[in-house]
Amino acid sequence: MHSLKNKIVFITGASSGIGASCAVQFARQGAKLLLAARRMERLDAFADGLRKKFSVDIHTIHLDVRKRSEVESTMDTLPSGWKKISVLVNNAGLASGMATIQDGDVDDWEKMIDTNVKGLLYVSRAVIPGMIQRGEGHVINIGSIAGYEFYPKGNVYCATKAAVNALTNTMRLDLNGTPIRVSTIDPGLVETEFSIVRFHGDKERANKTYEGITPLTPDDIADAVLYCATRSPHVNIQQVVLTPTAQASTTIVHRVQTSQK
Ligand SMILES: NC(=O)c1ccc[n+]([C@@H]2O[C@H](COP(=O)([O-])OP(=O)(O)OC[C@H]3O[C@@H](n4cnc5c(N)ncnc54)[C@H](OP(=O)(O)O)[C@@H]3O)[C@@H](O)[C@H]2O)c1
Known part of the structure; x- marks a missing residue:
């Protein structure tokens, strides 16, 4: 097994769900964690818990991946001990709304494109050159089966994850000849805050996504x-x-009806 002890692992969207679970897993390996999200209070409280439990070094950063200049300046001004990123987990992402193309909300579309596609690009562009320079690195993108198995009313979310799929594969082409590895993890239904975000806070509707099944967990x-x-x-x-x-x-x-379960 390749040791991650004291390697810097950078996880975007580490304040909840899959990103937070990844942080726990990497903390267990003794990695140094660079954790990013927008909800800083929550991220800092989570990081404190990890420090206590695993005695690992953690640096938290406020990062809205949609904001190109914020990504560039934050990555440029990382403290000196946090620049040599070995593993980048491009996890920050979301679905916003679920409507036909004729009824879709353009603000929802922009949010998904800006976060899932442009955000992933901004972060990758800031991190990958250093990996090449140091001759070590691994980019792990969180895609989705929605990137190639499209579904009604999934239009723009599916399109953004199709773009992530294309970017993962083309990153691997561009980085061929360097030691940098590029992977994608493509989940189906995972129970996180994903559906609550998708349905703009409607928990009842969100819960229906996982009704009658045992969904995947972020772990x-x-x-x-x-x-x-x-x-x-x-x-x-x-x-x-x-x-x-x-x-x-x-x-x-x-799906099994609750009464049949
Ligand atoms: N859950 C599923 O069924 C499922 C299936 C396939 C793929 N995925 C993918 O898995 C990834 C993680 O989602 P999740 O299920 O863990 O959902 P989640 O619990 O809602 O977590 C999403 C994370 O992304 C962060 N985030 C969202 N917008 C951001 C932005 N503009 N800048 C920085 N961080 C941002 C959120 O943090 P803040 O709000 O604090 O910024 C949060 O930490 C996403 O890429 C999603 O598309 C999920």
């Missing part, structure tokens, strides 16, 4: 991320696709 995804990151440097796990057992595809999900 299931973090397991896969860690697996990729801990292979020997000559092994690149290109893609991991995970779904709940009850989910055959984005549109085929076997």
Whole structure:
């Protein structure tokens, strides 16, 4: 197993869900954690808990990945001990709304494109040159099965994750000949705050997403991320696709009525 002890792991969107679970997994390995999100109070409280539990070094940063200049200046002005990033987990992302193309809210579309595509690009552009220079690095993108299994009313979210899929594959082409590895983890239904965000805070509607199934947990995804990151440097796990057992595809999900469960 490739050791991550004292390696710097940078996770975007570490304040909840998959990003937070990844932070726990990497903390367990003794990695140094660079954690980013917008909700700083929450991120700092989470980081304090990790420091106490795992005695690891953590640096938290406020980062709205949609803001190009904020990403550039924050990454440029990282404290000297935090610049040599070994693993980048491009996790910050969201779905916003679920409507037909004819009824969709353009603000929702922009939010998804700016976060899932442009944000991932800004962060990657800031981090990858240093990895090349140091001859070490691993970019792990959190994609989705929605990037190639499209579903009704998923239009723009699916398109952004299709873009992530294309970017993962083209990053690997561009970085061929360097030691930098590029992986994507593509989950199906994971129970996080994802659906609450998608449905603009409507928890009842969000809960329906996971009704009658045992969804994946953020820890299931973090397991896969860690697996990729801990292979020997000559092994690149290109893609991991995970779904709940009850989910055959984005549109085929076997749900058991609560009374039958
Ligand atoms: N849950 C699923 O079923 C599922 C399935 C496939 C793929 N995914 C992908 O998994 C990733 C993580 O989602 P999740 O399920 O863990 O949802 P989540 O619990 O809502 O977490 C999303 C994280 O992204 C951060 N974030 C959102 N917008 C951001 C921005 N503009 N700048 C910086 N950080 C931002 C949030 O932090 P702040 O709000 O504090 O900034 C939060 O930490 C996303 O890329 C999502 O598309 C999720």
